[in-house]
Structures are given as C-alpha cells and as structure tokens.
Amino acid sequence: MSDPEILALREIIAKRVRSDDIAQRRRDIDARGLQYKLAADARVEAVSVGGVGAEWSATADADPAKVVLYLHGGGYVIGSLDSHRHLVVEVGRAARARTLAIDYRMAPEHPFPAAVDDALAAYRFLLAEGIQPSAITIAGDSAGGGLVVAAMVAIRDAGLPQPACGWPISPWVDMEAIGGSMASKAATDPTVQKAGILDMARLYLNGADARSPLAAPLYADLRGLAPLLIQVGAAETLLDDAIRLAQVAGAADVAVDLQVWPEMIHVWHIYYPELAAGRRAIIAGGDFARAMMARGMRAGF
Numbered sequence: 288m289s290d291p292e293i294l295a296l297r298e299i300i301a302k303r304v305r306s307d308d309i310a311q312r313r314r315d316i317d318a319r320g321l322q323y324k325l326a327a328d329a330r331v332e333a334v335s336v337g338g339v340g341a342e343w344s345a346t347a348d349a350d351p352a353k354v355v356l357y358l359h360g361g362g363y364v365i366g367s368l369d370s371h372r373h374l375v376v377e378v379g380r381a382a383r384a385r386t387l388a389i390d391y392r393m394a395p396e397h398p399f400p401a402a403v404d405d406a407l408a409a410y411r412f413l414l415a416e417g418i419q420p421s422a423i424t425i426a427g428d429s430a431g432g433g434l435v436v437a438a439m440v441a442i443r444d445a446g447l448p449q450p451a452c453g454w455p456i457s458p459w460v461d462m463e464a465i466g467g468s469m470a471s472k473a474a475t476d477p478t479v480q481k482a483g484i485l486d487m488a489r490l491y492l493n494g495a496d497a498r499s500p501l502a503a504p505l506y507a508d509l510r511g512l513a514p515l516l517i518q519v520g521a522a523e524t525l526l527d528d529a530i531r532l533a534q535v536a537g538a539a540d541v542a543v544d545l546q547v548w549p550e551m552i553h554v555w556h557i558y559y560p561e562l563a564a565g566r567r568a569i570i571a572g573g574d575f576a577r578a579m580m581a582r583g584m585r586a587g588f
Contacts, residue, residue, distance in 0.1 A: 290550050292562050297552070298389075300477045309395075313365045320370035323560055329376045335442075337408040340390035342368050353384035353422045353580050356409055356450075358438070358552055359448050360429025362459070362487030363402055371428075374557045374569075378426055381573020384580070387413065387487050391434075400491035402430075403501045406438035407445065414447070423450040424576040428554040429479075429525075432458030436504040436532065439512045449513040452579035456518050457525055457554045458532060460505040462488040462497040466527030475522040478553045478566040484524075505531055514542035516575040518568055520551030544575065 306312050325331070328347040335341065347350070355378055357372040368375075368390050391405035406425075413423055427435045432455035439453050464484045465488035473480060485565035492502060505528070515536055519529035526547070533545040547553070551564055556572075558563035 290481030290504060290553055290564060293550050293552065293564065296558055296562060297477055298499050301554075313367070316361060316365050317367055317369040320373060320557075323373035325373060325376055326380075331372065331376070333402045334387075336387075336412045337405070339392065339405050339408065340368065340376075342372070342388050343385060343411065343576055344372070344376050344388070345385045346376060348383055349379060349385050350383055351385060352418070353382070354413055354418050355379055355382050355384050355386045355405075355424045355426050355576060356413060357386050357388040358391065358406055358425070358431035358434045359388065360427065360431040360457075360459075361393070361482070363399075363430045363491040364487050365393070366431075369578070371557070374409060374428075374559070377559060377569050378573065379579075381569045382424060382576040382580075383573070384422075384424070384576070385546050394487075394490040394493065399491050399495050399499070399502045402434055403441055406434055407441045410438065410442055410447065410450070411541055420448040421451050422580050424452050424454055425450050426443070426454035426456070426572065426576070428456035428556065430459050431503055432456050433460045433463070434506070436460065436509070436512070436515070437501045440504060440507045440509065441501060443511050449511070451582070452514045452516065452576060453512070454516045454518075454576060455529075455532070456568075457520065457521050457523060458517060458529055459484070459525055460503055462492060462503045464488070466525070466531065468526040469524045472522060472524045472526055476524040476553060505535060509536045509541050511541040512536065512539070512541045514544070514579055516544045516546070516572055518548065518556075518572060519547050520548045520555055521547050521555060522551060523553050525553065546571065
C-alpha cells in the first residue's frame with residue numbers, strides 16, 4: 288500500500304520551478320529549508336572552522352562529549368547551513384549528540400578537492416577541541432553522503448584515527464552516473480536525474496578524473512574505514528550508488544548496514560516534518576550512531 292504522505296510530498300515537489308541559474312537554485316533550496324522552524328529546545332551557534340563557516344547545534348539531551356559532523360547535500364554546487372539546519376538539529380537529537388555542520392566550499396567557485404579538504408579540516412578541528420574520535424559520527428546526504436566516505440578515506444590517509452562511524456544518506460558516489468538505477472528509476476525519482484547529476488559532476492570535477500577516489504569514493508580503497516550505515520530510498524536514481532558503495536565497502540572488510548526504504552525518494556529525511564518515514568529514518572540513523580559511539584568509547588579509542 289502506498290504511503291499517502293510520500294504521495295502528497297511528490298505532488299508538492301512536482302510543482303517546483305527549477306531554475307538553470309546556480310545563484311537562483313541556491314536561493315531556492317535555502318528558502319525551502321528555512322520554511323521549517325527549529326524545535327524550541329534547539330540551540331545554534333555560529334563558528335568558523337579554518338575560515339569556513341559552520342554551526343554548532345544541540346538539543347536538550349545532547350551529550351556535549353559526542354558530536355555528529357554533518358556534511359550537507361546539493362551536488363557540491365548548492366545547499367548550505369540554511370537549507371539543512373532543520374535536518375541537522377534533528378539528526379543530533381536522534382544521536383543525542385551535538386552537531387557541527389560546515390558550509391564547505393562549493394563548485395564552480397571552489398571545485399574538487401575543496402569540499403574534501405574542508406571536511407578533513409573540520410575533523411581536525413573537532414580533535415583539537417578535545418573530542419575523542421570514538422565520540423564522532425560523520426553524517427551527510429546526497430553529495431554530502433559521498434563526502435562522508437571521501438572524508439573518512441582522507442582521514443585514514445592523513446594518519447588520523449577513524450571516527451566511530453559514517454552515516455551516508457542517499458549517497459552520490461559515482462561521478463559518471465553509470466548505475467543501472469539512473470535509468471530504471473528515472474520515472475520514479477522526482478528530484479535527481481542523469482543530466483543534472485552529470486552537470487554538477489562537471490562543475491565539481493573541473494577537469495579532474497571522474498574516478499578520482501576522493502571525488503567518487505566508489506573507486507576508493509575503503510580498507511580500515513569505520514562502520515557505515517547507508518540509507519537510500521527505493522525510488523531513487525541513486526539507488527545503485529548506495530548498493531555499489533555497500534558492495535565495495537563490504538568487500539574491503541568494512542562493516543556495512545545498507546537500508547533500502549520502500550517508496551522513499553532522495554533524502555526523504557529532510558522532509559521529516561510532514562513525512563513519518565523521514566522521522567523514522569532519522570531515528571534509525573541516530574540509533575546506529577549512538578550504538579557505534581558508545582561501543583567506541585567503551586573500547587577506549
């Protein structure tokens with residue numbers, strides 16, 4: 288039986304007017320995010336992380352010793368703290384942790400590897416603040432979901448300890464858009480299509496190899512990474528990105544929990560105020576993050 292809430296949401300999304308102008312698209316996604324009001328117990332504080340804008344946020348029961356580092360989506364081209372603030376706060380609530388969301392540099396002004404560099408710098412910032420690696424979860428959606436994995440690879444390659452876990456939501460990890468679901472789910476995905484993905488990849492890569500491991504972590508050596516929870520909707524064109532990522536990670540002996548949510552669309556979590564499945568997915572991710580952070584802290588790493 289179809290979820291009536293996702294059907295109603297699809298009707299709303301279908302009425303959106305998509306601009307070809309990047310500046311307008313940035314304004315549009317921010318305006319949609321700002322329509323959602325924060326819970327009364329949410330506290331948000333602006334901070335600079337190595338010259339990059341960021342925000343601390345926390346809800347009433349957040350453990351100050353635990354942090355979710357959040358990397359927003361938007362194809363490395365659009366999206367911001369404004370577009371994702373409401374989601375970030377609830378991710379932190381579910382994980383019972385503070386959140387640090389970063390406004391990493393975006394293309395075309397700052398192409399690859401600027402976003403990866405900023406994510407790595409944010410992780411170093413948390414370590415310098417005295418946060419234990421075992422008390423950090425790195426989470427993100429869409430491009431930010433791919434960036435979660437790229438950041439974890441960069442962390443490993445920099446000789447730093449891994450976080451407790453990674454939580455990629457609807458991750459984009461294939462810059463060439465060659466997954467089978469890009470075509471097979473094209474009719475069911477209301478937001479992500481191949482032409483748009485390839486255009487964003489072009490802007491982000493700026494001539495770099497489309498299979499560069501830190502741009503397309505599907506091609507990275509994932510050995511030694513912390514456990515991953517990968518969540519993806521069954522109606523997404525990026526479904527195969529998530530499935531292939533789970534396969535590559537699993538083959539590299541990374542513990543992976545792949546969740547495919549029936550009927551759900553790209554980053555359905557962001558619509559949690561009107562979508563119960565979004566709230567359930569956030570809670571599931573928060574449960575995973577709490578379990579992994581608790582396990583790491585008990586082990587003393």
